[in-house]
Amino acid sequence: MLREEYDLLVVGGGPGGSTAALVGAREGLKVLLVDKRQEIGTPVRCAEALGFEQLEPYIAVDDRWIAAWIDAFRIVGPSGKSVRVPPTSPTAVVERKIFDRELANEAARAGATVRAMTRVTDVIRQDGYVVGAKMISLGREMEVRAKITIAADGAESQIGRWAGMKTTPRLEEYYSAAQYLLGGIRLEDPRECQYHVGNEVAPGGYAWVFPKGPDKANVGLVITLTHEKHGRSAQEYLNAFVERLYPEASILTMNLGGIPVGGTLKDIVGDGIMLVGDAAHQAEPVTGGGINLAMFAGDMAAKVAATAIRSGDWSRKKLEAYPAAWNKEHGRAVGAMAKARQIVLKFEDKRYDKLVDLAADLPLDKMSATDIILAVLRHDPSLLLYARGFIIPGI
Amino acid sequence: MTNPSRSHILIMVNRDRCGICGCCVPVCPPDAMVLHDAHLDIDHDTCTECLKCIPVCPTNALYQVPADSVLLRRT
Numbered sequence: 001m002l003r004e005e006y007d008l009l010v011v012g013g014g015p016g017g018s019t020a021a022l023v024g025a026r027e028g029l030k031v032l033l034v035d036k037r038q039e040i041g042t043p044v045r046c047a048e049a050l051g052f053e054q055l056e057p058y059i060a061v062d063d064r065w066i067a068a069w070i071d072a073f074r075i076v077g078p079s080g081k082s083v084r085v086p087p088t089s090p091t092a093v094v095e096r097k098i099f100d101r102e103l104a105n106e107a108a109r110a111g112a113t114v115r116a117m118t119r120v121t122d123v124i125r126q127d128g129y130v131v132g133a134k135m136i137s138l139g140r141e142m143e144v145r146a147k148i149t150i151a152a153d154g155a156e157s158q159i160g161r162w163a164g165m166k167t168t169p170r171l172e173e174y175y176s177a178a179q180y181l182l183g184g185i186r187l188e189d190p191r192e193c194q195y196h197v198g199n200e201v202a203p204g205g206y207a208w209v210f211p212k213g214p215d216k217a218n219v220g221l222v223i224t225l226t227h228e229k230h231g232r233s234a235q236e237y238l239n240a241f242v243e244r245l246y247p248e249a250s251i252l253t254m255n256l257g258g259i260p261v262g263g264t265l266k267d268i269v270g271d272g273i274m275l276v277g278d279a280a281h282q283a284e285p286v287t288g289g290g291i292n293l294a295m296f297a298g299d300m301a302a303k304v305a306a307t308a309i310r311s312g313d314w315s316r317k318k319l320e321a322y323p324a325a326w327n328k329e330h331g332r333a334v335g336a337m338a339k340a341r342q343i344v345l346k347f348e349d350k351r352y353d354k355l356v357d358l359a360a361d362l363p364l365d366k367m368s369a370t371d372i373i374l375a376v377l378r379h380d381p382s383l384l385l386y387a388r389g390f391i392i393p394g395i
Numbered sequence: 396m397t398n399p400s401r402s403h404i405l406i407m408v409n410r411d412r413c414g415i416c417g418c419c420v421p422v423c424p425p426d427a428m429v430l431h432d433a434h435l436d437i438d439h440d441t442c443t444e445c446l447k448c449i450p451v452c453p454t455n456a457l458y459q460v461p462a463d464s465v466l467l468r469r470t
């Protein structure tokens with residue numbers, strides 16, 4: 001059996017893990033980044049819309065992974081009424097296949113060791129601490145010892161659970177997603193991302209059309225299904241949506257996945273371990289967008305790891321600096337959106353249309369998606385009925 | 396691997412439908428789903444028959460069958 005030792009082991013070469021490895025290496029740590037995939041970035045499980053605010057420290061914009069720049073978002077209500085919303089930061093639909101691989105390469109360039117096709121099969125625990133992990137690397141068994149392990153293993157996350165943390169999402173707080181990359185279509189505006197809401201389109205979720213050029217688009221949806229509501233699957237809803245909008249389309253790729261959208265987990269650190277990105281339920285709960293947030297979390301976790309290792313103490317108590325930083329910067333907003341999501345989830349179609357009407361009257365060019373949703377909730381007093389029992393800041 | 400003394404139903408995976416997305420793995424409370432590179436397995440000894448996994452699957456690849464029907468088919 002192969003045995004190796006590092007300061008920091010990062011599991012998962014998605015945006016969260018690669019950023020953690022990159023920042024950890026820059027901080028001078030000896031870092032190993034592993035991913036079970038044969039090729040980092042594939043298969044894609046994402047609609048690939050990315051806002052570029054605050055990404056410069058990690059990766060420079062590169063045409064190779066820009067599929068389409070976006071001028072506007074359009075929210076389409078059940079009746080077909082719609083509202084156009086300008087983005088608050090430069091936004092593009094990217095090629096995550098290339099983006100994820102290049103971000104992993106940034107980590108490698110900063111000095112981290114990166115290994116694809118390396119699947120973690122269990123964590124190693126000693127005296128209550130996570131002290132590394134067992135893995136199968138390119139077909140060989142390997143045991144890696146590390147002072148700190150960062151689990152950035154995505155929505156399918158197992159590492160946190162193996163470390164004894166509570167990570168199981170509730171069904172009401174989990175998006176089930178299906179998406180096609182459609183080809184041979186004609187987009188009216190190839191620089192506009194569309195969000196379609198309504199109970200027929202996507203119960204407890206929404207459908208999207210994100211262009212990747214004039215004749216190609218990621219077309220997909222998320223739904224929330226519970227035992228009671230279980231009927232058609234995400235893919236069946238998607239087939240109906242595609243049949244209605246693009247009956248002539250060809251299916252170039254199919255992607256499936258899940259997104260935990262209940263807001264950040266209560267415990268995202270333990271002795272010698274930190275959870276980052278979808279593994280920590282850090283995606284924005286209404287849209288399910290999590291690329292940037294995973295990267296910001298990866299940055300914060302790696303910096304806390306470096307400080308902890310330098311101080312010789314990486315107990316849970318010491319690592320609590322990471323959730324503290326996260327909650328201050330993003331966690332509270334993510335939590336508010338998780339609550340907003342529970343309200344929006346229960347809308348009847350009439351109410352979605354009203355939401356579109358209300359949004360049309362707002363100064364949209366100055367507002368982020370979070371601002372808009374909170375403002376709409378605030379502007380319609382009847383919506384407060386839905387908000388009873390929830391604490392949304394500012395209502 | 397089945398546990399006939401306890402199982403009333405078995406959760407099965409339709410492999411023609413399963414896209415190996417792993418979406419069902421984290422929602423399973425007892426961690427009974429095992430995602431391999433090319434397929435998903437369910438450890439029926441660990442499964443508590445809670446049925447949480449069934450609605451989250453984006454392709455409806457998970458379904459339940461009476462346990463005895465499967466035992467009969469296997470022998």
Ligand SMILES: Cc1cc2nc3c(=O)[nH]c(=O)nc-3n(C[C@H](O)[C@H](O)[C@H](O)COP(=O)(O)OP(=O)(O)OC[C@H]3O[C@@H](n4cnc5c(N)ncnc54)[C@H](O)[C@@H]3O)c2cc1C
Pocket residue numbers: 011012013014015016017034035036037041045046047048049050118119120121152153154155156157158177178179220255256257258259276277278279283288289290291292294
């Ligand atoms: C259909 C869909 C559409 C989405 N659209 C958008 C969007 O348009 N914009 C947006 O911002 N977000 C979107 N998201 C969310 C976004 O994809 C995630 O939030 C983001 O990828 C989270 O990054 P991450 O680094 O936490 O995890 P991931 O990107 O999921 O990376 C986790 C990595 O860990 C690896 N891994 C898992 N287990 C192991 C193991 N045991 N050993 C080794 N490696 C392991 C996996 O192979 C994977 O590469 C979408 C999600 C879905 C499902």
Ligand code: SF4
Pocket residue numbers: 256408412413414415416417418419420435451452453454455456457
């Ligand atoms: S959620 Fe469905 S498609 Fe995804 S791994 Fe599970 S059974 Fe397969």
Ligand code: SF4
Pocket residue numbers: 406422423424425426427428437441442443444445446447448449
């Ligand atoms: S029925 Fe429950 S315990 Fe069994 S595999 Fe599905 S989620 Fe897991």
